Amino acid sequence: EPEVTQTPSHQVTQMGQEVILRCVPISNHLYFYWYRQILGQKVEFLVSFYNNEISEKSEIFDDQFSVERPDGSNFTLKIRSTKLEDSAMYFCASKLTVTSYEQYFGPGTRLTVT
């Protein structure tokens, strides 16, 4: 069964460093998302991506964040200068088409900023 994959599973970085989180969405899906979940809190929407551009971003997704689909399979989230409060689980999700509403989540990347 096709699934969303994410790498790495755990990333430890120092404050101020850049990190890139990688996702491979389900192959024929067209909509891609990043969510984050701070420990003990709810899952929060960060950004959605469709047709090679951002379609919506939340207030959390400030200038420190960027997304890219560098090739036909990968979808990346970059944090330019990490802060302690960026420590969280980051989930990638994908959705098939405009008329399908179900999103499928990857296993997540746990980001720890020290």
Next chain:
Amino acid sequence: QKEVEQNSGPLSVPEGAIASLNCTYSDRVSQSFFWYRQYSGKSPELIMSIYSNGDKEDGRFTAQLNKASQYVSLLIRDSQPSDSATYLCAVNRASGTYKYIFGTGTRLKVLA
């Protein structure tokens, strides 16, 4: 007012009982509703989706939707210890970017 509200729990039920999980939402434009199960340290796993008023059954799970009351629920019949997890309610508008708005989740404990 929170966009999606859930009782954080824990909700404790004995093995074999029915677990009832509830969710309310504030945005009347919401069109699609989802229940995800999340084990500790893992990602959300889709259990049920429901789009129309009424009940939708899938195995031991039944989702119920009442758009007039802005209420969605999940019933788990014959609860098993393996059902112990946090259950997340998510809603979206079925338009625009289709982003999900999640509730904080209800922690379910099924006691053997």
